[in-house]
Amino acid sequence: MAIINAMSENTTTLTTLSKAEVAAFDSIYHQYHHAVFKNICKLVTQHEVAEDILQEVFLALWNNRHKLDLENGAGGWLFVVSYNKSMQYLKTSAREKLVLVTHPQLPLSTAEEEPNTLKDLQLHLINDAIEKLSPKKKMIFRLCRLEGKSLQEAAAILGISPHTAKEYLKASSTFIKNHIATKQATIPAAGLLLLTAYFQY
Structure with a gap:
């Protein structure tokens, strides 16, 4: 799974990760990934880009797993983060198009979250x-x-x-x-x- 591979690159190797944490993450991913992807696609129409954003959302969940209070489930948090990351992409894309038109010689910078x-x-x-x-x-x-x-x-x-x-x-x-x-x-x-x-x- 691409997300699991990304997790290993951003933390340690999978052999040192807690099996319980990975199992919990895997359960949340399978429960919510379809809904999150559908929500992303409401704003981002490019399928491949939407899939990249989906991966970013769940990678953010993994990286923040020790700080989050998911007493009411992960749905609300994933809902908000997927929206923000979709908007971040749209803002960056619009900014890049404007820069390319007005100042094609300038390097492009990514938008802050x-x-x-x-x-x-x-x-x-x-x-x-x-x-x-x-x-x-x-x-x-x-x-x-x-x-x-x-x-x-x-x-x-x-x-x-x-x-x-x-x-x-x-x-x-x-x-x-x-x-x-x-x-x-x-x-x-x-x-x-x-x-x-x-x-x-």
């Missing part, structure tokens, strides 16, 4: 909004948006019709978008409102 304070704010707002949803809407959102389940799969898990599941997802996505937009008015933060692009149903 969003500061941790913004990531924390984004994650807090998402978790806060999710907690305000009704139990079934909360579960539908987590299953479909954070775990990559289809509406049919989520409906079967909750014992409701796919149509009802779709309506719940639509309502929960709209609520969370509005929640973030409202907070944007009182807590201005660059890139915060664009996060709502990830809540299209």
